Amino acid sequence: MGKTVLLIEDEPNIIEAVSFILSRDGWEVKTHANGHDAMDAVRRRAPDLIILDVMLPGKSGFDILGEIRGDADFAAVPVLMLTARGQTRDREMAERAGASRYMTKPFSNADVLDAVRALAGE
Amino acid sequence: MTELYRRNGEMERTIETLTDRLAHDPFLADSLHEVISAVTAIRATSSILVETEELEPEWTARFHRNINEDSARLTEGAQALVKYLEGAPNRDAEVQSPQDEMHAVLAARSFHFAELEGEAAGPRAVARLVQAEAERGLSGPAQTLLGAVLTRYLEDARALPMDPFLARLRKLGPNPARLAEATGAGLAQVFRRLAALPGAEAGPVGLVICDASGTLIFRKPIDGFAMPRLAGACALWPLYQAMSQPLAPVRRRVRQAGRGGEAIEALAVAGPEGAGGFERPAPVRAHMLLLPDPGEAHGAVDEIGVSCRICPLAACAARREPSILAEGF
Numbered sequence: 101m102g103k104t105v106l107l108i109e110d111e112p113n114i115i116e117a118v119s120f121i122l123s124r125d126g127w128e129v130k131t132h133a134n135g136h137d138a139m140d141a142v143r144r145r146a147p148d149l150i151i152l153d154v155m156l157p158g159k160s161g162f163d164i165l166g167e168i169r170g171d172a173d174f175a176a177v178p179v180l181m182l183t184a185r186g187q188t189r190d191r192e193m194a195e196r197a198g199a200s201r202y203m204t205k206p207f208s209n210a211d212v213l214d215a216v217r218a219l220a221g222e
Numbered sequence: 223m224t225e226l227y228r229r230n231g232e233m234e235r236t237i238e239t240l241t242d243r244l245a246h247d248p249f250l251a252d253s254l255h256e257v258i259s260a261v262t263a264i265r266a267t268s269s270i271l272v273e274t275e276e277l278e279p280e281w282t283a284r285f286h287r288n289i290n291e292d293s294a295r296l297t298e299g300a301q302a303l304v305k306y307l308e309g310a311p312n313r314d315a316e317v318q319s320p321q322d323e324m325h326a327v328l329a330a331r332s333f334h335f336a337e338l339e340g341e342a343a344g345p346r347a348v349a350r351l352v353q354a355e356a357e358r359g360l361s362g363p364a365q366t367l368l369g370a371v372l373t374r375y376l377e378d379a380r381a382l383p384m385d386p387f388l389a390r391l392r393k394l395g396p397n398p399a400r401l402a403e404a405t406g407a408g409l410a411q412v413f414r415r416l417a418a419l420p421g422a423e424a425g426p427v428g429l430v431i432c433d434a435s436g437t438l439i440f441r442k443p444i445d446g447f448a449m450p451r452l453a454g455a456c457a458l459w460p461l462y463q464a465m466s467q468p469l470a471p472v473r474r475r476v477r478q479a480g481r482g483g484e485a486i487e488a489l490a491v492a493g494p495e496g497a498g499g500f501e502r503p504a505p506v507r508a509h510m511l512l513l514p515d516p517g518e519a520h521g522a523v524d525e526i527g528v529s530c531r532i533c534p535l536a537a538c539a540a541r542r543e544p545s546i547l548a549e550g551f
Contacts, residue, residue: 111259113288117266120281124274155255160483193445206230206262209269 103220104128106147108138108164109182110156118151121209122216135159139167142174149219152199154183154190162197169198178219182207223268226293230264251448252480252532253303260296264289306531322451323364324371325441327355333442334420338376339384348372371440375418382407382415388423391416396424396513398489399471409471409491413511417442428486428512430461434505444512446483448528456527457540461510464490468506475515475523480534485515485523 105127109115112133119129132141135158142150150168154161161181168174178200183190194202201215267285271277277285337347352360352369360368382405394400402412417429428444432455441449449455455462460472471491477483490510498504527533530543 111263113263113267113292114259116284116288117263117270120270120285121266163484205258206265209266209273212266 103148104130104145105149105151105216106142106145107131107151108133108135108141108156108161109151109153110134111153117209118212121212125213125216127216135161135164138164139171142168143171146173147177149216150177150179151216152179152181154181154194162193165194165197165199180215180219223272226264226289227268227272230261230268250306252528253299253306257296257299257303260292260299263292264296267292319451320361320363320367321439323360324367327360327364327368328371328442332421334418335372335375338372338379341383343376343379345373345376348376374414378411378414378418381411384419387415388419391419391424396427398511408493409489410493410507410509413489413491413509416511426514430455430459430510430512432461432465432508434465434507436462436465439507444486446478446486447512448478448483450529454529454531456529456533457542458524458526458538459510460488460490461508464492464510465506465508468492468494475520476526477523478528479525480527487513487516487520489513 103126105122107115107118107122107129109118109131110133115131115133119131122129130141130145130147132138132145135156138152138156138159152161152164156164161183165179165181168177168179179198180201180203181194181199182203182205183194191202200219203211203215267288271282271285271289335351337343337351348369351372352365355368356365387401387405390401390404394404396416398409398412398416401407401416402409405412407415413429416424417427419427426444427442428447429440429442430438430449431440432438436455438449438451438455441451443449456478460474460476464470464472469492471489473487473489475485476488477485488510490508492506492508494504495507496504525535527535527538530541531545533541533545535541
């Protein structure tokens with residue numbers, strides 16, 4: 101039985117590419133495309149790992165991360181944050197909000213795989 | 223495909239160079255977000271096509287279609303960005319306006335000047351600070367602006383000396399109305415004083431001041447609230463609401479649409495600066511203090527923007543030009 105990753109991202113073609121790469125690597129990939137009810141999706145899917153975009157329609161990735169970390173069931177789930185803004189402030193905010201790892205767009209497929217594998221192995 | 227890969231690489235380098243400038247330019251930040259999303263999708267998709275052995279024909283077709291879509295989007299986005307950069311003055315980091323220079327000096331000191339606090343501080347301390355910056359290369363016009371801002375700082379510090387003001391702040395909390403009542407100072411002066419305290423004492427405090435033309439003449443940033451550099455801010459800002467009804471303070475919870483940001487509390491007031499005369503009335507200025515969100519109990523959150531060009535709000539009566547987010551991207 102493969103492990104489940106939940107990808108919360110609003111760009112359809114990024115979703116498709118990342119899902120493809122991860123499913124070829126043996127992951128079961130679930131996706132969710134908006135911020136409003138992202139936490140519901142987390143509870144429903146109960147993933148082993150979460151990939152979370154910072155800029156989402158409806159709600160900021162930082163807020164969602166806060167909710168994930170505030171929920172005892174998911175507080176320890178590894179979260180990989182994605183952002184298009186390379187500002188150090190975003191990195192600091194992600195770290196403060198409890199992101200396990202942080203990746204700046206554009207990333208390479210190898211970066212995604214390395215990050216996901218490293219987080220899964222922890 | 224190789225050519226596309228190479229061009230994508232060039233685009234990524236351009237993005238790296240522009241990234242440093244994002245923190246100071248919300249226009250650029252939002253336009254670039256669109257371009258980066260397209261580049262990210264193209265990069266991930268094209269490497270799947272190049273690196274995956276024996277990719278099924280359905281997947282190949284699908285990924286080709288995605289790249290085609292994204293490259294069209296990238297082309298439009300890049301053109302819109304170039305058009306914007308060409309049309310915008312003073313984008314080069316080397317060419318700074320005097321206002322930018324003055325704000326850079328304030329930011330380097332975190333908007334607090336210990337030299338101007340305390341009873342001994344006087345106009346000479348202001349002159350010394352300006353002189354020191356002049357020796358570091360501050361331009362003449364920027365020296366004039368810095369002198370004016372620091373002179374006002376000195377007046378504020380004399381009217382509301384730091385230690386008693388901090389004691390009141392600890393007792394009353396960051397409540398400008400009660401601080402103004404307790405000290406007898408005006409709201410605008412209390413706003414400026416709160417924004418001049420050391421960050422460790424007052425927490426995050428942002429402040430914007432505009433003149434009657436709406437031009438932002440003073441900007442102290444706060445996380446979660448983007449400000450354009452001079453003019454062209456969103457007309458929905460409480461700052462401008464205050465300007466339309468001088469002497470009537472405004473308090474709102476606001477959030478900037480489409481930025482993934484958090485809510486923030488904005489307190490604004492407008493009033494005449496100086497006494498004025500019979501020949502010409504005193505100019506009116508508006509101040510807007512920005513504080514961390516006080517929470518749900520303080521009313522609903524108003525959606526506002528940064529500036530029309532990068533604003534995603536669709537039905538907005540205050541819009542003055544179309545958004546490049548809707549058009550170009």
